[in-house]
Amino acid sequence: MTQIIIQGLLLSGLYALIAMGFTLIFSVGRVLNLAYGAYLMVGGYTFFWISQTLGAPTLIGVIAAGLIGAAFGAIKYFGIVRTLRGNHVAIEISTLILAVVTQAAVVLVFGDSSKILLPILPGVWQVAGASVTLNILTAAIASWVILIGLWLFVTRTHTGRAIQAVSMDPKGAALSGVDPDRMNLIVWTISGFLGALAGVFFASYTQLYPGMWVAPLIISVAVVIVGGIGSIWGTLVVAHIIGFLEVLVPSRLMADLIGVDTSSLRGVVTMLLIIGVLVIRPRGLFGRAEL
């Protein structure tokens, strides 16, 4: 039981961090960024290269990953999103193409085989009979710090409030002297930064391989559909629902409780949750009514 709660909390923190950058773009620009998973991949591989191949300190590796991710996001905004402005379908499809191109580039540079990232912090922490690797604990704590920082940025700073304004009504924001173009650029940059950081932790949780961008994309998709758009706390809550479900469903406890072996149903439940929410409440649990 304790084990489930602890593991659930840790996994959910990671999921919240992964989904946040994706939700941010979807809320502000109303655009699906299918290349979002590629940020995570770029972040993970940058970290791998800087800190494991070059042997730089871990912190420098993390920061470099974030910066590269941010640059990637900004370049994508200038290269694709601004050029195709207004044509959402075209943006979505070109981000899908970009994701596959990024995957091919990663194969070209780092090869096809999967790489194991050394833990960011080695060691194991024993708590209440459950053992937790310090690595995933760091990931969860870092997620929380980053999420709180993001929340403070969005609600307390002028730029953050301007971003919220653009998310609610781009025309109204423009009339009030906010430059939507600049806000979009900021959001795409932040999203790239967050995605790359999440990628470092996600990669240390699983593995580095060229197809690793799909799973985080699916997680982000699930969080956005279930949570709806426009709320950081909504994203956080839904990330916890999904994180706990994914820990709970394959566990022994669940199997004992309902008498069926559910160990292989981990991914299925998340997808069923999506369909259920769509049928009952298409705009998501916390979304603004607009779709």
Added chain:
Amino acid sequence: MIRWHHVLLWVVFLAVLMALPPVLEALGFKKGLLRTLIWGAYIAVFAMSWDFLSGRTGYISFGHPFLIGIGAYTTAILSYRFDVPVAASIPIAVAVTVVGSIFFILPALRVRGSYFALVTLAFMELMYQLTQVIRPDLTGGTRGISGIETLTRGAVNGYYLAIVVMFCVALVLWTLNRTRLGTALSAIGQNEDAVSGSGLDPTKLKLFAFAISAAVAGLGGAFLVHYQGSVAPRALFDINFVFTIIVAALIGGAGTILGPMAGAFFLIVLLEYLRPWLPGAERYLIYGGIALVLYMIQPKGIHAIIRHLARPNPAGQR
């Protein structure tokens, strides 16, 4: 209106496709090229299926393999596990794909635009998970099924079968596009509210487009299984597969019939000819790069570029 020159063009098209194997052989090409063209023909079928739903109505499906997969798995299970003859299992597979997909899509039709794209992506992932979990004794689990009865032997026969399937699908979709129904579907892509304001029911129209798209995808998937003799979840429910289908449809020209076919053959042949220089997954870098640049230059595809070159001033032509 269907005019005589349309019929003539279709006949010429079929004749060219039919004449290809002997001509290629006479020109000294290897059998491997025919295998490439077969794969191109199936991608063309899937691209047309995708385009009938997404290219026309603007509802982008990022999970098209989930439709293909229903058809592929149904016929694979029926013929491999239950010894149902292929002549029965393929029609059943198509029917199952249509019914199953409508069952799935009803919740998805409640949402519009980007949300629809998200949901289809989630469906593909769900199918990927389900095929491995639910009754692995039937689906073969992660490894899939191999040793399924094949319809044809040899590249030439496989080519003719693939071409006939592609040709029939193209002809049916082309005819549908020229009816009032096709016009209404294109109108949804332009302005759904206006369609609903004209007294048409967009939900019914979308459901119809989806059913047709599913039938074509299921048909293509079923024939593909009986050509390859195997089916596996990872190769099928793969986002790279989605990418190939969508790029084929878009590069050729969305909203047309010739476009997706041309795009499929263009890209598959391109991919094949890159092989000597770039073995392995690196080809996707060039392939994706070309696709991205072409798409950024002209989102309507090669079809529009050619049309533009042929008639530099298209104003008043439509």
